[in-house]
Amino acid sequence: NAGVMQNPRHLVRRRGQEARLRCSPMKGHSHVYWYRQLPEEGLKFMVYLQKENIIDESGMPKERFSAEFPKEGPSILRIQQVVRGDSAAYFCASSPYAGGFTDTQYFGPGTRLTVL
Amino acid sequence: GQQLNQSPQSMFIQEGEDVSMNCTSSSIFNTWLWYKQDPGEGPVLLIALYKAGELTSNGRLTAQFGITRKDSFLNISASIPSDVGIYFCAGLPRNAGGTSYGKLTFGQGTILTVHP
Numbered sequence: 001n002a003g004v005m006q007n008p009r010h011l012v013r014r015r016g017q018e019a020r021l022r023c024s025p026m027k028g029h030s031h032v033y034w035y036r037q038l039p040e041e042g043l044k045f046m047v048y049l050q051k052e053n054i055i056d057e058s059g060m061p062k063e064r065f066s067a068e069f070p071k072e073g074p075s076i077l078r079i080q081q082v083v084r085g086d087s088a089a090y091f092c093a094s095s096p097y098a099g100g101f102t103d104t105q106y107f108g109p110g111t112r113l114t115v116l
Numbered sequence: 117g118q119q120l121n122q123s124p125q126s127m128f129i130q131e132g133e134d135v136s137m138n139c140t141s142s143s144i145f146n147t148w149l150w151y152k153q154d155p156g157e158g159p160v161l162l163i164a165l166y167k168a169g170e171l172t173s174n175g176r177l178t179a180q181f182g183i184t185r186k187d188s189f190l191n192i193s194a195s196i197p198s199d200v201g202i203y204f205c206a207g208l209p210r211n212a213g214g215t216s217y218g219k220l221t222f223g224q225g226t227i228l229t230v231h232p
Contacts, residue, residue: 006158040225041224045220095218104149107161
């Protein structure tokens with residue numbers, strides 16, 4: 001998947017615990033996007049970040065979910081006090097820049113979150 | 117919000133047959149992307165389309181960006197067993213400034229099964 005790395009690949013949490021999902025974009029990419037995929041559905045946009053900035057979080061639930069992309073290190077999607085409905089595959093994508101014709105997004109392998 | 121209608125939902129074909137799937141939208145997109153997703157993996161980019169009317173090929177795959185900017189199709193010729201998977205169209209909307217913006221909208225997917 002074109003070099004975008006995500007870990008862990010699988011994550012199991014009990015209700016009320018915290019889940020931390022990490023994403024390292026492709027080398028040279030400074031734009032990161034998080035998407036969620038429920039079984040047998042398409043991906044749904046959650047949040048778009050550049051280094052140290054959240055550009056668009058309109059697809060992210062207002063409570064319990066947060067995302068960051070620090071100056072150093074991977075992007076983190078954090079889900080606090082997980083509930084069963086949070087069980088899904090979470091995908092990260094990256095692009096070299098946005099706002100132009102070549103802002104094609106490349107996806108990582110995803111993190112499958114299961115909430116017991 | 118914006119929605120993409122992708123059809124058909126599923127296809128069962130014999131090896132060697134050609135396949136066609138399409139996506140339509142009620143709103144304009146600046147970029148159309150076609151991805152393939154294998155079970156347990158992230159979407160892999162197949163073809164990217166950036167201009168209305170553009171016709172692009174990638175091996176046995178051909179995709180077109182509709183002139184109205186509201187539709188796209190993907191054709192697979194002479195299908196083989198490894199073509200099995202879920203195919204997604206995705207669009208980048210045209211924002212008020214006329215440039216693309218990072219929020220991909222995905223179709224519901226087309227599940228392709230190829231019988232040897």
